[in-house]
Amino acid sequence: MSEFKLTTEGMRYIALFESLTGGMARDCIVDEENDRIIFVIQKGDMGAAIGRKGSNINRVKKSIGKQIEIVEYSDDVKEFLQNLFQPADVKNIMVVNKNNKRLAYVEVANKDKGIAIGRDGRNILKAKMLAQRHHGVDDIIIQ
Numbered sequence: 097m098s099e100f101k102l103t104t105e106g107m108r109y110i111a112l113f114e115s116l117t118g119g120m121a122r123d124c125i126v127d128e129e130n131d132r133i134i135f136v137i138q139k140g141d142m143g144a145a146i147g148r149k150g151s152n153i154n155r156v157k158k159s160i161g162k163q164i165e166i167v168e169y170s171d172d173v174k175e176f177l178q179n180l181f182q183p184a185d186v187k188n189i190m191v192v193n194k195n196n197k198r199l200a201y202v203e204v205a206n207k208d209k210g211i212a213i214g215r216d217g218r219n220i221l222k223a224k225m226l227a228q229r230h231h232g233v234d235d236i237i238i239q
Contacts, residue, residue, distance in 0.1 A: 119145030184208035
C-alpha cells in the first residue's frame with residue numbers, strides 16, 4: 097500500500113461522513129475541478145454508507161453541498177480496480193510491471209466503455225488517482 101496524506105479539509109469530511117453514515121472512511125479526495133468528493137470506505141461498509149434507499153449518502157450530500165462518490169477499498173489491487181469501475185462490467189484485469197512502471201490493463205465490456213471512462217474522463221481520472229494513491233498503479237489502460 098502506498099502512503100498518502102489527508103488534508104485537513106479531507107479529515108473534516110471523513111468525520112462528517114462517518115458521523116452521518118456509520119460507515120468507516122479510509123480516504124477522502126476533494127476534487128474541486130469536478131465539484132465532487134470521493135470517499136474510499138472500508139470493505140463491507142458500502143451498505144451502511146448508502147443507507148436504506150440512499151438516505152445516509154443523501155444526508156452527506158445535503159450537508160456538504162457537493163456530489164459524493166464512494167468506492168469500497170480492498171487490499172487486493174484487482175478487486176480495488178473492479179470496485180473503482182462500478183457499475184461497468186469489468187471482464188478482466190491484468191496488473192503488470194513494465195519499464196519501472198506498474199500498469200493495469202482493465203478489460204471492460206464494449207457497452208460499458210463509456211461508463212468506465214465517464215463524461216469528460218471523470219471516472220478514469222478518479223480510478224487513476226485512487227489506484228496510484230492506494231496501490232502504486234502508475235497508469236490504467238482500458239481495453
